[in-house]
Amino acid sequence: MPQASLSLAAALRVAQLTVQNCAGRGYSVAATVVDRAGTILAVARAETAGPHTVDASFRKAYTSASARNLTSAMAQNLASTPTLADIPGFLILAGGVPVRVNNVVVGAVGVGGAPSGLTDERCAVDALTAVLGR
Template sequence: MCAATVVDRSGVVLAMARSENAGPHTLGASQGKAFTSASARNLTSTIAKGLEANPGLADIPGYLVLAGGAPIRVGGAVVGAVGVGGAPSGLIDETCGTDAVTTVLGK
């Protein structure tokens, strides 16, 4: 049971979806992950790995430094991001999001 959010390159929500039995926290988590990925132009799992060296990242308003957010690239440029929340792990969230983007973009 999860939720997914797609944002534009500025982190503005374009679409949100939640499965019927997903927990109430999953929408906020997916939005935070998408916003973070769009802002940093990177996977949130990669950002999380570097958090020890740069702990202030976790204090940026709107940032959620947990695996599950991925940038959406078209022609090499980041045009937005997807965030997924609610799977048993953030890496599963991330795979779900990146697989969905690949399917939609046909890459």
């Protein structure tokens, strides 16, 4: 049976819409979309987003895809599992959202640049809903 995946076209739309969603809230961000293995599919960055936002967005996406979980949920549980912060490449701050197709994680979106990781997360969730319909 073929494995579900995230297309490049969908990844590009999600990345761009995520940045637009945050811009509509007044924030300049970067958004990175990765596949299930944490490999970059698409990156979008607002012209005025800080230089740190691309790396932060990638690391949040990588973390979310690897753990198959919201990075905000991981951050809430960090006190009980502090060794998660020691995994190379992980960034356990809100703003990483897994992408699911038929309840299977096929990738993730990471966002960096808003003053709150929960705002980063909301921009990504709204983009995923618009592009993937869920």
